[in-house]
Amino acid sequence: xxxxxxxxxxxxxLDHLQSRKDHxxxxxxxxxxxxxxxxxxxxxxxxxxxxxxxxxxxxKLTGLDGVDHxxxxxxxxxxxxxxxxGKVDDVFFDADALLNEKAxxxxxxxxxxxxxxxxxxxxxxxxxxxxx
Ligand code: ZN
Ligand code: MN
Numbered sequence: 001x002x003x004x005x006x007x008x009x010x011x012x013x014l015d016h017l018q019s020r021k022d023h024x025x026x027x028x029x030x031x032x033x034x035x036x037x038x039x040x041x042x043x044x045x046x047x048x049x050x051x052x053x054x055x056x057x058x059x060k061l062t063g064l065d066g067v068d069h070x071x072x073x074x075x076x077x078x079x080x081x082x083x084x085x086g087k088v089d090d091v092f093f094d095a096d097a098l099l100n101e102k103a104x105x106x107x108x109x110x111x112x113x114x115x116x117x118x119x120x121x122x123x124x125x126x127x128x129x130x131x132x
Contacts, residue, residue, distance in 0.1 A: 010048045017058055018072035023088035025067050063115050082122035
């Protein structure tokens with residue numbers, strides 16, 4: 001297989017991320033892509049994820065569980081992490097809307113961002129618990 005040039009590698013990383021809904025870590029992305037792109041290095045994956053995040057083409061989820069996760073869906077939505085199995089799910093509800101403005105009403109400075117994550121037990125884990 002020929003070595004892909006830099007922009008093609010970046011596109012492959014973006015395409016792959018947009019094809020999965022499980023909010024993988026850089027490590028998970030690297031391990032999956034390496035199977036079809038043997039010349040890919042972990043550094044390239046990390047560097048391109050950083051670049052794609054800066055370009056606003058992917059979303060980096062920081063502070064969920066100690067390791068950064070990535071989302072190929074940059075539309076406004078929230079995230080849920082299961083405290084039982086660790087899976088990261090989408091919650092199609094924009095918890096961020098207006099929150100900066102609301103907080104700014106109570107703070108004499110400029111507020112530009114915040115993190116809201118939901119925690120609990122996912123549907124599969126709930127079902128599992130019931131069956132035990
Ligand atoms: Zn779960
Ligand atoms: Mn998401």
